[in-house]
Amino acid sequence: MTSSTPKNPWVLARSAQAAVAAAAVADVFRAAAVRDHYLHRTDASLHRSGSISMVFVYLMTVTIALFLVWLARSRRNAQELSPGASLPSPGWTVGAWFIPLVNLVAPRGIVLAVGRAGSVSWEERRDTTLVNLWWAAWVTHALVLVVTNRVAPGSPALLVVAEALMIVAAALLGLVIQRITALQNSALGATVPVAPPAQV
Secondary structure, rough: OOOOOOOOOOOHHHHHHHHHHHHHHHHHHHHHHHHHHOOOHHHHHHHHHHHHHHHHHHHHEEEEEEEEHHHHHHHHHHHOOOOOOOOOOHHHHHHHHHHOOOHHHHHHHHHHHHHHHHHOOHHHHHHHHHHHHHHHHHHHHHEEEEEHHHHHHOOOOHHHHHHHHHHHEEEEEHHHHHHHHHHHHHHHHHHOOOOOOOOO
């Protein structure tokens, strides 16, 4: 198998899914600890919220890294499977996530492009809807957090909404990763030749 042969990203996919789930759970604990400190300011609550927030930051950093590595690998596979497809450049596939305002729009299109190019079995209605729902939940979560921090810090209602959206976005992202990886796995199984057995 040559270095240009597409590689099945299942290990990366499972790692990214596990990290996404862990980060979502940590965010719930972080939000609860921060709100508790906002309502009852003590040294203990400050230490607790700081510690949990630090764990969340570490987990989120690992999650972002694993997801972007998975996405870059999936993009490379999609390019190999569909050489004529219109795909973002490797740099843009990763860089677009870190540009303010652009990262509210461009990542959705990148994931859709990778999904469509990665398999002829991509279902436009079902699979595009899955990506759209994930992205809507994630962006809405981010906007609710901004509103909460500026307008009503510590608001129980907004906190519940933000964390519910975070959990929904995490679950949907897990499904997006699962779907794209499964489609590419099927396509790779159909296109990657098996090496002939060694002569004895």
